Amino acid sequence: MDRRVVVTGAGMFSALGAGREATWQALLAGTNGIRPITRVETEDLPTRVAGEVPEFDLSTYLDRKEAKRMDRFTHLAVMAAGEALEHSGLDVAADADEIGCMIGSGIGGMETLEQEFKVFFEKPTRVSPFLVPMFIPDMAAGQTSIRFGLRGPNFNTVSACASGADAIGTALETIRRGDAVAMVAGGAEASVTRMTIAAFAASRALSRNNDPETASRPFDLNRDGFVLGEGAGILVLEERGHAEARGATILAELTAYGQSADAFHVTQPSENGEGAARAMRIALKKAGIDAAEIDYVNAHGTSTPLNDKFETLSLKAVFGESMPGIPVSSSKSMFGHTLGAAGGLEAAVTVLSIRDQRIHQTLHLLTPDPDCDLDYVAGGPRDVSLKHAMSNSLGFGGHNSSLIFSRYEG
Amino acid sequence: MTRRVVVTGLGLITPLGNDVTSNWEALVAGRSGIGTITLFDTSAYEFPIAGEVRDFDPAEHVDAKILRRLDRSTVFAIAAAQRALADAGIDMAKEDARRVGVVIGTGIGSAQLIVEQAAVLAEKGPRRVSPFLISHMLPDTATGLIAIQTGARGPNFAVTAACATGGATTGEAAEIIARGDCEVIIAGGYEAPLTPVYYAGFNAMKALATAEDPTKAVRPFDATRNGFILGEGAGVLILEELEHARARGAHIYAEFVGAGTSNDAYDMVAAAEDGHGIAQAMRDALTRAAVGVEVIDYINAHGTGTPLNDRVETKAIRDVFAEHADSLMVSSTKSMHGHMMGAAGAVEAAITVLVCERGIVPPTINYASPDPACDLDYVPNEARRSAVRYGMSTSVGLGGHNSALIVKRWEGD
Numbered sequence: 001m002d003r004r005v006v007v008t009g010a011g012m013f014s015a016l017g018a019g020r021e022a023t024w025q026a027l028l029a030g031t032n033g034i035r036p037i038t039r040v041e042t043e044d045l046p047t048r049v050a051g052e053v054p055e056f057d058l059s060t061y062l063d064r065k066e067a068k069r070m071d072r073f074t075h076l077a078v079m080a081a082g083e084a085l086e087h088s089g090l091d092v093a094a095d096a097d098e099i100g101c102m103i104g105s106g107i108g109g110m111e112t113l114e115q116e117f118k119v120f121f122e123k124p125t126r127v128s129p130f131l132v133p134m135f136i137p138d139m140a141a142g143q144t145s146i147r148f149g150l151r152g153p154n155f156n157t158v159s160a161c162a163s164g165a166d167a168i169g170t171a172l173e174t175i176r177r178g179d180a181v182a183m184v185a186g187g188a189e190a191s192v193t194r195m196t197i198a199a200f201a202a203s204r205a206l207s208r209n210n211d212p213e214t215a216s217r218p219f220d221l222n223r224d225g226f227v228l229g230e231g232a233g234i235l236v237l238e239e240r241g242h243a244e245a246r247g248a249t250i251l252a253e254l255t256a257y258g259q260s261a262d263a264f265h266v267t268q269p270s271e272n273g274e275g276a277a278r279a280m281r282i283a284l285k286k287a288g289i290d291a292a293e294i295d296y297v298n299a300h301g302t303s304t305p306l307n308d309k310f311e312t313l314s315l316k317a318v319f320g321e322s323m324p325g326i327p328v329s330s331s332k333s334m335f336g337h338t339l340g341a342a343g344g345l346e347a348a349v350t351v352l353s354i355r356d357q358r359i360h361q362t363l364h365l366l367t368p369d370p371d372c373d374l375d376y377v378a379g380g381p382r383d384v385s386l387k388h389a390m391s392n393s394l395g396f397g398g399h400n401s402s403l404i405f406s407r408y409e410g
Numbered sequence: 411m412t413r414r415v416v417v418t419g420l421g422l423i424t425p426l427g428n429d430v431t432s433n434w435e436a437l438v439a440g441r442s443g444i445g446t447i448t449l450f451d452t453s454a455y456e457f458p459i460a461g462e463v464r465d466f467d468p469a470e471h472v473d474a475k476i477l478r479r480l481d482r483s484t485v486f487a488i489a490a491a492q493r494a495l496a497d498a499g500i501d502m503a504k505e506d507a508r509r510v511g512v513v514i515g516t517g518i519g520s521a522q523l524i525v526e527q528a529a530v531l532a533e534k535g536p537r538r539v540s541p542f543l544i545s546h547m548l549p550d551t552a553t554g555l556i557a558i559q560t561g562a563r564g565p566n567f568a569v570t571a572a573c574a575t576g577g578a579t580t581g582e583a584a585e586i587i588a589r590g591d592c593e594v595i596i597a598g599g600y601e602a603p604l605t606p607v608y609y610a611g612f613n614a615m616k617a618l619a620t621a622e623d624p625t626k627a628v629r630p631f632d633a634t635r636n637g638f639i640l641g642e643g644a645g646v647l648i649l650e651e652l653e654h655a656r657a658r659g660a661h662i663y664a665e666f667v668g669a670g671t672s673n674d675a676y677d678m679v680a681a682a683e684d685g686h687g688i689a690q691a692m693r694d695a696l697t698r699a700a701v702g703v704e705v706i707d708y709i710n711a712h713g714t715g716t717p718l719n720d721r722v723e724t725k726a727i728r729d730v731f732a733e734h735a736d737s738l739m740v741s742s743t744k745s746m747h748g749h750m751m752g753a754a755g756a757v758e759a760a761i762t763v764l765v766c767e768r769g770i771v772p773p774t775i776n777y778a779s780p781d782p783a784c785d786l787d788y789v790p791n792e793a794r795r796s797a798v799r800y801g802m803s804t805s806v807g808l809g810g811h812n813s814a815l816i817v818k819r820w821e822g823d
Binding site: 044045046069096097100101106107108110113114116117118120121124125126127128129131132133135136137138139141142143145146148149150151152153154155156157158159160162163166170173176177179194195196197198199200201202203204205259260261262263264265266267275278282395396397398399 | 454507508511512515517518519524525527528529531532535536537539540541542543544545546547548549550551553554555557558560561562563564565566567568569570571572574575578582585586588589591606607608610611612613614615616670671672673674675676677678679686687690694698807808809810811
C-alpha cells in the first residue's frame, strides 16, 4: 500500500515577515505587506509597489563568502529551508541519503543576470565565473542540499507560478514510492528586479495601481492586475512512520496532489477554468474524498481580472452545491504574488491553517464583483473546523496544481 | 502496483544531426560534431569551440508569429518533441489528451532571449521591454507550448537540475506513468547555451577545453583531457505505459526500468572527490529497476572531459560495480556531440535506448593516452558490435545534482 506523508516543519519568508510565525500572525491580523519598492530604482518603471521581504540575517545559515556566490532567490530558499528543518527537528545526518530536496523557482537568479549583463557590456572576459551557477533555477535546491547535507533526490520543478506546488507534489510522490523518507520542498523567488518588473508590466499582468493600500485586491471588482512579491515557502515532508518513530510534531498530512495542463493559451486560462478544475478533481480523486469534504481553499487568487473570474468558475464547477459553505481566501492579497514561491508559501499557509484551525481573510476586498461571488473570508480571520484544505496554484503556460492537506488523525 | 514503461519514440536535434538516423550514423562512425563557433562574435577568445546545431530551420516547427517570441532553445525542444511524437506514431486525435503529459527540462532556459531584452531595458527603458518576454522566457515555456501544439493536457512541467536535467526529467516522467497518472509522456531536455553572455560565464569558469583542432578538443577519460565543450540541442523520448503501447501496436525501442537522483551536498561547482553522489544515484536506479550490477552491459557516462569529472565518475563506477566494472563498456558520446547541458541526459538516454536496440556501442573518440585514474573499458575510438541487454546513462550537474537511469532491451515480454 502507498506510504502516507506528513508535514513536520515549515519555513516562510515573505513581505509579511522574515520567518514563519511572523508571516502567519500578520496574515491572521490582516496586515498589508505591499509597500513602495526599495530594492531597485523605480523612477522609470510603470510599477512602484511590491511585497519585499523585510531585512533578515543571512549569517544564520550562510557565511559571507558562501552568500556572495548565491542569488537572492537562493538566499531566501536556504533561510526558509533552515527554518523548516529546525521546526521539524529532523536529524538530517541520520538519514542524509534518504532526505531529498525539491525547490521550485519560476525564474532563477535574474538579479545576478542583470548585474553580469552590465559587466559583459563593458568587458566580456570580466563576466563572473559564478554567473551560470548563480542564475540557474536549480540552485535553490542545490545550495539548500549543500548547506544542510540533504543527499537524496534533488531537482527543481518549473511550471511558472505553479512551480512551488509542483515541487511539493513531486516530493510527496517521491516519498510515497519509497525513494526518500523525508523531503525539503517548496518554492523560492526573488522577483523584485528591474527586468522582472519591466517584463511583467509589459505583459499587462501587473496592477497599474501604485497605491500600496489597494493594489493587490483579489476578487474585488476594481482589481486590475497582480502585485509582485518575493519570498520562499518550504515544508519538511516526512514519511508518516518515520515522523512518528522519532516523536515529531505532525502539523498536517499531505494527502494528495493533482496536476494538469490547459493546452490552451500561454497566458489565458482555459474556457471556464477547465484545466484548474481538472487538477482539483484529480487531487480529490487521489485523496479519496468528496468535494463536499473540503473545508477551506487557499486560492491562487492573483488579483488579475481573468484569473480571479476563471478560478471562481472552476471552483464552482468542482464544488457545486457545497461551494457556498466553503471559505476561500487569497494570501496574495497581503504578501503579493510570489510567482514560483507562491505554491510553497501558500501550502505552508494551508498547513498552519489546519494546525491552528484558523483561516485568514482576503484583504482589500471592498467592492464585490458579480463574477466573483464566493465566500472570500472578507473582513477578518475566522475560527473554523478544518479537516481537509486545498491549496491551488495556476501558472503561465497553462499549468495547474492542486494540493490537499488534512488534519492528521493517526 | 507499478506499471511498466517503454520507449516508443525518439527525437534528436544535436551537433551530430537533426534526426535519429543522422545521429546514429555519426555515433557509429565516431564522427565529431564539434567545430569553431559561428553563432556569435568570438574574437575575444583564443579557442572558441563548441558543438552547434547546423542546418536547422526553426520555421519548420513553429509559426512565424510565435517564433519571434521564442529563444533558440525552446525551438529545439518543440522540434525534438514533434519528431519524437511522429516517430512514435502517436495520433493525438485517438488519445485521451488528459492522459498525455509533457515533462521536459532545461539547465538555463531562454538565455539569449533574456539577454536581448536586458539590452532593451538598458538602452531604451522599461516601457520597451517585450510584452511576450515573461510568458515565453521561462524554463517551462517549452512544455506549455508543446501542450498547446499537441493538445496534451496531462501533467506538465519542467525539471531543472543543471547538467543532470535531462536524466532527472526523464526519470521523473517515467515515475508519473508508473504510478498511473498518465499513459504517455513527452519527456526530455533542451539547451542553447551558445550565447555571448553565457559563453563568457562558462569561459570564466575555466572549465572549457582548448585545442588547435576543434574536433579533438573534448577527450573524455584521456590523460591529456583539459575540459568540456558546450553543445546545444534537444533530446525527447516518448515514454509510454506498456499495455497502452501494445494496444496501438507501437514499435517498442526499449523498456525504461529505473532511475535515481541524488545530491552530493558538497559544492556548487565541483563534484565530491569520492564520487558518493553519482554512486548513490546509480545504486538507486539499480534498486528501482530491481536488478543487480552484473546485468548492466553498458554505461553511457557523463564523461565531460574535465580532469575531475572523469576521475570521480570512474571511481564511482568502480565503487558501485566492484569487479563487474571490468566487464562494463563505458563510453562518453560527449566526445562527439559535446556537453549539451540540460539536454545531455535526455540525448544520452536516447542513445542508450538505441544501443540496447541495435547492439552497437558508440565509442569515446579522441582517446589516445590512458590515465591511470581512468582505467575502465571506454570503447576507445571505434564503435563496437556487442549485445547490450541493460544500459545505464549517468549525468552530473553543477549544484551537486546527479541522475542515473537504466533501460532494458525490448525482448517482447
